[in-house]
Amino acid sequence: MTDSLNSISEKAGMPPGSLVHVGDVLKTESRITLIDYSAEHIEEQAVYAIEEILPYKDKATVTWVNIEGLKNIALIASIGNAFNIHPLVLEDILNTHQRPKFEEYEDYLYIVLKGLSVDSEELSVNYEQISIIVLDNLIFTFKEVEDDLFAPIIKRLKNGKGKIRNLGTDYMTYAILDMIVDQNFVLLETLDEILDSIEDELLTNPTAATLASIQRIKRELISIRRSVLPVRDMLNAIIRSDSALIHERVHIYLRDVYDHALRISESIESYRDILSGLMDIYVSSVSNKMNEIMKILTVFASIFIPLTFIAGIYGMNFEYMPELRWKWAYPVLWIAFITIPVVLLVYFRKKKWL
């Protein structure tokens, strides 16, 4: 979290609209892919300069420009210029510490949210900021890193069947949002497994490391919540928007993504409850363990201390101790040494103290 604050606070004092990439500089060159399609045709090409995009500006077909990597600030600035994007929007695209939000402008919509991917082995969640600019027949997506997140969409586009080739940028927006939101299910799955394994650990052998795990998950969950929960409200805002760029026929699809986002946020909320339950188990386990230790101590002390006392009595050097001379004194004492502990143990067990 420190980075995030760090970089923001460094920017404090600069005029708004200064384009600087604020965020972890993920060392990737920008890769730009342009896909132009209509019901009849589809073409995909790598793009290296703004001039290659401009011809698609007034074409009737749908054009999707996917920019992966945010280092090429000049290009992003020139896109902003060519398509009349507000400088603050460009600033938000480059500053990768945005809360998920949706903003309507006259000619375009700006959507920004976090794509969460998870390293299954250790629960380390990677947050990637994804910005979407939706115009009438063009759609821009800005990603922090190059990866295959959008590969299934491209495959469906090329496959050519289904609604995706027949509908416009709004449906494409839906397809992208759906992809990003559904990613979270994978994350929840991993969380679920980790929580289950922690619970097992707690019931068998809780250690300080288990506590550290619980706290780590708790902190991770806090930051997941902050990335995921606002998505629900954002989707709701998109659905309720009366922008001409989102046609009504797409509402039902967006409502579907909204349902998913709702389920995801409910899951996250219930994980909080589960985590606090695990914390309770941990605390109780520690108490239980102390009880166990106390019991051992108590058994040993309660049994041997009286016996030692008895042995001590007959270790005294008084001249007039008649027992010392009795023949059977010693064997009788041994019987006492054996019966006393047995009686005590039975008594303790009966009283359910041990």
Add this chain to the structure above:
Amino acid sequence: MTDSLNSISEKAGMPPGSLVHVGDVLKTESRITLIDYSAEHIEEQAVYAIEEILPYKDKATVTWVNIEGLKNIALIASIGNAFNIHPLVLEDILNTHQRPKFEEYEDYLYIVLKGLSVDSEELSVNYEQISIIVLDNLIFTFKEVEDDLFAPIIKRLKNGKGKIRNLGTDYMTYAILDMIVDQNFVLLETLDEILDSIEDELLTNPTAATLASIQRIKRELISIRRSVLPVRDMLNAIIRSDSALIHERVHIYLRDVYDHALRISESIESYRDILSGLMDIYVSSVSNKMNEIMKILTVFASIFIPLTFIAGIYGMNFEYMPELRWKWAYPVLWIAFITIPVVLLVYFRKKKWL
């Protein structure tokens, strides 16, 4: 919970509207029952193909088609086709991980919720997704498994008395929702009994197993909440809906179900409070038990340690220890050995330490 996320996340990347049964495949063939009724007549028949349903499409009588088992995807698709149901609705019917919700379409209503049944012995709750599609004079219900949940409704239909034969699909919707919601009372009853037995256990002999039970109920309650709480809002949405398919005369009945749903969710909320109370008792019981153990240890140690010390003194081998030669020293010491513990015990008891 893992399954649910698992299967959803497997579907991530597929185009919307692809009909795949997502959920635990409950190994049952689809059983389809069609009941056509009016005030005057009633007929019930098993249905095997869409063609058998079509004739009822434009009949004035009310027709109820109950599909149990979701394996026959082709049939569901053809129903969707014949009755003009949106593909996303069909997808939701097949994907059995829906949140309870109510959606209005131009010609039909879509209601989906969870039927909860409980295994009384061990608290294992079974969740069955039930989808309802309400048309003007037709009503479809989609269940995951074959069972007798709707048997009482069918009996009332055949019995012929009451409003059920005289009113339309909206009243039938009410009857079905009422049946599903009232099922939850059985669940609450079971929960109640389990909580009572846990409380008894806690007050008599709390063990780590009791803690595990509390946590298990807590997790179960979290997932029950997620299935049951949204039903209240869903019913409210149905009542407030201005769809022509829900006539005003049925509102009072739906309000009745709404009242039940309200009471159920209040009960669930109070179970959370009760559970946290049980957790408190558990923690206190563990502390109390440790107190008990400490007391035993303290009694034994505090009494015998001084005595052992006294015995130790007269076990010393000094040449000049006048007491060793006194005749009554040994019996006097025995008197001390007996009075000291008695005095200590009385003193402890007076100070309320023991």
Add this chain to the structure above:
Amino acid sequence: MTDSLNSISEKAGMPPGSLVHVGDVLKTESRITLIDYSAEHIEEQAVYAIEEILPYKDKATVTWVNIEGLKNIALIASIGNAFNIHPLVLEDILNTHQRPKFEEYEDYLYIVLKGLSVDSEELSVNYEQISIIVLDNLIFTFKEVEDDLFAPIIKRLKNGKGKIRNLGTDYMTYAILDMIVDQNFVLLETLDEILDSIEDELLTNPTAATLASIQRIKRELISIRRSVLPVRDMLNAIIRSDSALIHERVHIYLRDVYDHALRISESIESYRDILSGLMDIYVSSVSNKMNEIMKILTVFASIFIPLTFIAGIYGMNFEYMPELRWKWAYPVLWIAFITIPVVLLVYFRKKKWL
């Protein structure tokens, strides 16, 4: 709580409007009292059949029919019939597990709430469901048991002074609601006393029984809340209602009851805080007690263990131990046996350990 769920769940599956008394069958015959009054006259009579009530239906005077005991289902059904009450309302009257609610119908209002009375000795709260049906010049009250709850109202009626004889059924409704709501103050008073006595117990001698009491009060409070809190919203709904049956001149009185209900629910909420505070005291008391016990143990062990060791040294049988032959060794040792504990005690006390 089990009963409540039990009986409801038994009813699951029956057609709506089937009149069955669901609830604890409180073994009382129905007692029906009819009071007819206007500013000038008042008459009170016991009623045994519906025919005795019917003549008052169209009389201009106000008629109050108080039915105590819900066993006479036939009579309630015939009242429903004669006064055109919806079957679901009759069902709600008989099913004594309703949430407090207010429903407006065209010709009448239906109000249902819980009368809480408390056994002052042990905190056992009795819940009685009271239903009120308000017509233009008739008012029905349905109580579960025969008691003197309404006696003060009847006395005021007979007394003849004040507004009660001059105003209509709406003012009578107010008088009844006021009576029921103000009953709760007695309950709160009892709760207050019990909480005070628990607190005293906690500070003097907390036991596991105290914990059990706290938990019992907590559970009782949960169920009181569920009966009392909705009354506030119900009263608000009555005030905001635009029914012609509630005249504006009565609003100020209803607002007064609403104020009382508000104060009652605030009190109940603060009892929750107080209870959780008591729980905190309990937990701390248990810890404190363990500290006390540990201190005793520590004093005894820390003082006598070193002494025993010293005695042990001179109990050794080495041939070459010069001290054993010194004349003053034994008395000197006794001085050590006395000074060591004193020094230790002073040291412990200085360090504030004891």
Add this chain to the structure above:
Amino acid sequence: MTDSLNSISEKAGMPPGSLVHVGDVLKTESRITLIDYSAEHIEEQAVYAIEEILPYKDKATVTWVNIEGLKNIALIASIGNAFNIHPLVLEDILNTHQRPKFEEYEDYLYIVLKGLSVDSEELSVNYEQISIIVLDNLIFTFKEVEDDLFAPIIKRLKNGKGKIRNLGTDYMTYAILDMIVDQNFVLLETLDEILDSIEDELLTNPTAATLASIQRIKRELISIRRSVLPVRDMLNAIIRSDSALIHERVHIYLRDVYDHALRISESIESYRDILSGLMDIYVSSVSNKMNEIMKILTVFASIFIPLTFIAGIYGMNFEYMPELRWKWAYPVLWIAFITIPVVLLVYFRKKKWL
């Protein structure tokens, strides 16, 4: 709290509008002061009968009647009569257990709230109910006790400068409310000091008495909240009221009082957080103290128990124990008796156990 409930519950059953003083009877005679003022003149007089007030009813000047002490019920009833105040309002004035509230009537406004004063030494808060009736050119204030709360206002009135003499009853209402609300800052100050001193005590020497203090403050805070929090909403209601009695020019002043009330309620809320923090410190301190005690015990036991064992070995009476005859055995053992504890202590300290 018991009194409050007690007296209310005693009143249950009486007809509404019966004027009885419900509350702690604070033994004071009613003192009535009338101040009549306009920009040009001001007169102050003690009043003993309603007839002395009546002449001011239709005068254009502003008249403020301050009634201190609520025993003179006859007078209050006659004021109610003369100025056409609703009987329920008079009842509320006399029943000093009201929640702060604001009620608009056709010709007057009724405001009731609590004046809180605090005994600085021990935190005992005194609650005084203050009722205000605002008419067009008359204002009545009803206080439970005689004191100098309003002295500064009277001084400002007599002083003659500022807005107070130029504006009407609405500004006077503001001045009174401002005085009462600002009293709470003194209370918060005292709370603040007490909390600071408790924190100091917790960090130096926490005892069961400290816990009792925390709990006492907690309960006091609960009852302060109930008196103070509704004032905020009440003030908001006054500001939003469209009564002709509150002119718009006074709104900005009322908003100022509202700001103060907001800050006071925020402070109270944060005190709750701070209190729960103190409770946490207490619990931890108790645990820490137990740790300390356990450490002493552990040091003594761990060091002396092995030594005692060694001494015990050479106290055995076997005939064939060669060490007993060695010349240097005893001095060597002494070396062991000294080195073993040193080694153990160093080891413990290294392991950070002690």
Add this chain to the structure above:
Amino acid sequence: MTDSLNSISEKAGMPPGSLVHVGDVLKTESRITLIDYSAEHIEEQAVYAIEEILPYKDKATVTWVNIEGLKNIALIASIGNAFNIHPLVLEDILNTHQRPKFEEYEDYLYIVLKGLSVDSEELSVNYEQISIIVLDNLIFTFKEVEDDLFAPIIKRLKNGKGKIRNLGTDYMTYAILDMIVDQNFVLLETLDEILDSIEDELLTNPTAATLASIQRIKRELISIRRSVLPVRDMLNAIIRSDSALIHERVHIYLRDVYDHALRISESIESYRDILSGLMDIYVSSVSNKMNEIMKILTVFASIFIPLTFIAGIYGMNFEYMPELRWKWAYPVLWIAFITIPVVLLVYFRKKKWL
């Protein structure tokens, strides 16, 4: 916090609008800077009297008057007079205990909020109240102390590029608010580092001092929340305001600040969760440490107590103890003295008790 309440409560009783500086008197003279600028020119000058400001009142250029230090009450009063500012606003400017708020007046807007700066070494947060009065072409800022907070804005103004010179007082208001809000990111960063270092401390060596740190941060966070959270709502109020002084072109910038404020308040909320997590770790660490100590004690006691007992047996002075005469008794016993502890340790370790 005491000061804040203290000074307010001292003011209680004074007429509203009395200008007194309420707050910590920060010993600084007032420094007044006037900057007048338009797209074409910019001038900066120190100002010592109101007369120097008046000429700018009706100039078309934008004039920003920055008053640092609130001691010169006469000047502030004369500004209020000259620019027709309501006395209560002036009072709020001088009383530095305001909640962040936004008030619209006919000719001007009043904004007040807290600037938070943090001493990086020890977390001591300094709160400075900053008031902004926005007129049509004049903007006043009132700060408590002289510092360089606004230096970057002045630099941007002088630099002459960007929107700041071309737009009016509304954009300047944005620039100032942006500067103040973004300051908080530095604070959060510091908080973040402190929380991280506390967590490290907790996992390695938790002491009572760590607890004190957690509590100190908790209290600091409570007061930060009270200063920062209302800023979000205040900014929202500014955006939703329909004042002619805030032009629509500035809305997008204000929304940007609003986004920042939202992120800051979310961070603060999550710090509360993290803090409570740290508290949990602390409590568990203390329990764990006690467990460790108990284990040492248990090992020593359980092993040596039985051995001491055995030694005690053969220290008895019975005449008939055959073992005492056996030749190999003593060496055999030594074997027992060595094997018994080994066996016990292995057993304990197997049972996972140690």
